[in-house]
Amino acid sequence: MRKFQVLFLLVSILSSSFAFSKPDPIKYRKSVYQIMGWHFGIMAAMAKGKKGYDRDVFMRSAAILRFVSNLPLEGFPVGSEKGNTKAKPEIWLDMKDFEEKMLQMQQEVSVLEEIANIGDLRKAKKQIGKVGRSCKSCHDKYKTK
Numbered sequence: 806m807r808k809f810q811v812l813f814l815l816v817s818i819l820s821s822s823f824a825f826s827k828p829d830p831i832k833y834r835k836s837v838y839q840i841m842g843w844h845f846g847i848m849a850a851m852a853k854g855k856k857g858y859d860r861d862v863f864m865r866s867a868a869i870l871r872f873v874s875n876l877p878l879e880g881f882p883v884g885s886e887k888g889n890t891k892a893k894p895e896i897w898l899d900m901k902d903f904e905e906k907m908l909q910m911q912q913e914v915s916v917l918e919e920i921a922n923i924g925d926l927r928k929a930k931k932q933i934g935k936v937g938r939s940c941k942s943c944h945d946k947y948k949t950k
């Protein structure tokens with residue numbers, strides 16, 4: 806009897822702690838992209854001279870962007886094409902091409918991290934352009950405006 810009571814208590818604690826935030830792939834991917842956009846924005850502003858160059862801040866943003874760039878893909882499971890989203894249904898018709906674009910962006914982002922760690926702002930500027938184009942190439946094809 807006691808065992809069942811403990812089990813019941815555990816199950817109710819677990820289910821109530823999940824109840825307030827149901828995992829939602831659309832919110833997940835948007836949040837991930839928000840973080841990416843945030844850190845890309847910091848580096849782009851420094852590259853354009855709109856913000857003073859701070860090597861440590863730049864390095865930190867590059868590291869965060871590199872890590873987070875691995876996350877968006879799992880935010881696009883089958884069935885998440887409907888809802889409050891700008892993702893085009895074409896993604897799920899050619900997931901292989903979408904994955905390739907994601908991979909290309911991840912590669913450009915990891916090169917940016919390497920350059921950031923060396924602290925070469927001139928090279929970083931060029932690489933920021935490449936990263937930006939890799940974001941845009943996917944947005945142009947798979948995201949509505």
Ligand code: HEC
Nearest residue numbers: 835838841842845890891892903906907910940943947948
């Ligand atoms: C392989 C495709 C792909 C790549 C690469 C990509 N994005 Fe996106 N991005 C999307 C899609 C699709 C959406 C729309 C998500 C939605 O509304 O569900 C999006 C949305 C966004 C948003 C808006 C999020 C919101 O709150 O609605 C931002 C910001 C963003 N991306 C930034 C970036 C940045 C910065 C990069 C490059 C470093 C990038 N993305 C690379 C596909 C991509």
